[in-house]
Amino acid sequence: MLRPDFAVRRTGERYDRADVDAFVNRVLAATERGTPSGPELTRPELTRADVQNATFGRPFFGPGYAAEQVDDFLSQAVSWLPADEPPHRTAHKTTDHTTHRPEQSDPVQFEPPQFSPVRLRAAYDMDEVDDFVDRVMATVNRRPVDRPVTDRDVREVAFSVVRVREGYEIEQVDLFLDQAEDWLRHP
Template sequence: MIRPEFTVRRTGDRYECADVDEFVDRIIATVSRLATRPVTVAELRGVEFRTPLFSAGYPVHEVDEFLAEAEQWMPDRASAASRQRREAPTFSTVRMRGYDPREVDEFVGRVMATVNGEPVERPVTPRDVRRVQFNPVRLHEGYDIVEVDQFLDEAEDWLRRG
């Protein structure tokens, strides 16, 4: 496995270089089956890195893309994928104020594919779940905000536990 080359930047969303480098080293050792402390799929999905305040760091999107790809190489991926398949939720629709159904459906589709170990172009991380924001719709049918938010809490837990 080749070590990734991340861009280093001083602005924008970024992760602490040392944290990422240490975790990448553990991933490489795990894939090479040389790790004394192997990385699991659950740990890979739930890892969080510090954000540098004033120093340079690696762009969040580059690191997250690498981690999503690295999941395919994990030795325990098969056992994670063989777990019970989770079904996509259904949400009540409301007329006055709800979330845009198209946005929710797209994101929930990615969440379910990630959780169920299916191929997905952009796997979802617990951080993605915490940061997602859907546009509200008014006077059109939208998904019940409380139900969607409750699902997101549950989905974040699924992703953390792997």
């Protein structure tokens, strides 16, 4: 089976290349009948549920693979894998919550962003951003929150700009807000 050749983007919906490459290696190793290539690969067991529930980092800056191409590949890969999980994985999941993968009906959990702090140049007030991001993450992850955030709230939010004290990199926060607006528009 040929390795997919995903387009690399600097903007738009994209996935972390290292995350995708590692997962694609697992998919290819699980579907090929020969020995997996590379010394670091052992014969991983992978199921349809693993592919359907795969998540990847989303870079704020820099290149990443085009998300729709990766998603299309994963949709095809589902049919190449067994439907049932190996018995040792099922037993392991019940005792170790760190390896829990969400079931089909579980909502996708979004990861909170990490912004670079800057000093002596224009930046967003850290406390204001942290408070708003906490509300956004609670809303998109369907956790209880006093004031759920809407996509309109994200579009209209205005943070104080600080110059002397430490603040968050403006461009990183703005990119996150674009992503958050998309999450809220397409739940």
